[in-house]
Amino acid sequence: MIRTDLLELVSNLRAKGEPFALATVVRTVAATAAKAGAKAIIRDDGVISAGWIGGGCARGAVLRAARDAIKDGEPRLISVQPKDLLDQLGVAAGEAREGIEFAKNMCPSRGTMDIFVEPVLPHPQIVILGSSPVGVALADLAQRFGFFVIVCAPASDHADYGEVDVLADGFEPPGQYGGAGFIVVATQGKGDSAALKAALKASSAYVAFVGSRKKAEALRQELAQIGFDAERLKAFKAPAGLDIGAITPDEIAFSILAEIIEARRRGHRSELQVAVKE
Incomplete structure (x- = not known):
């Protein structure tokens, strides 16, 4: 005993x-x-x-x-x-x-x-920035796979989500975030730049952006102009998820979670990892 x-x-x-x-x-x-x-x-x-x-x-x-x-x-x-x-x-x-x-x-x-x-060991953390349909679907799916889900979005958008472990107002990861989780920017047009800035400032095992390569490249150029380090900007994955031909929000969320599981279980950190310390 x-x-x-x-x-x-x-x-x-x-x-x-x-x-x-x-x-x-x-x-x-x-x-x-x-x-x-x-x-x-x-x-x-x-x-x-x-x-x-x-x-x-x-x-x-x-x-x-x-x-x-x-x-x-x-x-x-x-x-x-x-x-x-x-x-x-x-x-x-x-x-x-x-x-x-x-x-x-x-x-x-x-x-x-x-x-x-x-x-x-603690449950692995997924931090979802934004309240797009992909983010909502990812939060639901990740919980079923044992992840600790933190959602960072404006308070006015919190109602879009069901029950998650932590709901934070704004895009900055809250104090409950341990610093080695998986961050997904799922704003899809509603605060993309602000959310990506917050994601790249945080320490993490993986950062991905839900959006096209063209949109991601435009954001990289925008953030580079205001002084973000080039290596940090190269590190985030876009578009987020494995290439399985996903179309619907649920399918895209599934592809993102599959990529996160692969990165976690196989230790793939070269392309996906970004560990930024202030």
């Missing part, structure tokens, strides 16, 4: 959209400081924020596994054993076999601990 203080911290970290890992001791053999069921919360900087999983015998291996798990989103099972047991198994410290990563216990206890390390 997770202690109340750990549950509260888990809830707070998830509410903030902060990634972390939950480490749980699942098995111990012989003398070990921690026993099965012991838990700890480890943040992405490798610091244990709460809980306890034993002393230095296992700590280093678990912290490394936690950082790796948060980075790639994959859980780990760590087995910390004394050298003679590792030798009997024919494995070396740092080696992985059949889904188990082995580490050496250097402590006098010479016990064995198996620790399951599970990453807890």
Whole structure:
């Protein structure tokens, strides 16, 4: 059972959209400081924020596994054993076999601990600027795929949307935006320039513009004239979405979400990425 203080911290970290890992001791053999069921919360900087999983015998291996798990989103099972047991198994410290990563216990206890390390990652964020039919369709579709949807549009246009996670007045991403999401400018003629300026100023994994290449090029030239960096202006994708011959707003929204999923899952960042820091 997770202690109340750990549950509260888990809830707070998830509410903030902060990634972390939950480490749980699942098995111990012989003398070990921690026993099965012991838990700890480890943040992405490798610091244990709460809980306890034993002393230095296992700590280093678990912290490394936690950082790796948060980075790639994959859980780990760590087995910390004394050298003679590792030798009997024919494995070396740092080696992985059949889904188990082995580490050496250097402590006098010479016990064995198996620790399951599970990453807890925030929902990916999609920020939709504008209230066009494509933006409305994308918001609805993205929620069904587990995205945290933030809509930035003039308050007078908020009624166009159904229920989303965050509705912000204007085009600037609000405080709930974590800075590594996917931004789609879906103004389609209603504030294109202002929305694109806001999108390019924000840090993100992907920025795309719903509109033709001709319109996008005109906007690039307009923003270049007022001092926007050329590399930033090259980075946004237009037209948004995969080329699937989409025509209707729903089809275009589907093509955009498919492109975002591809960028997220395959790590395609060369053409799509724009990470702008003030």
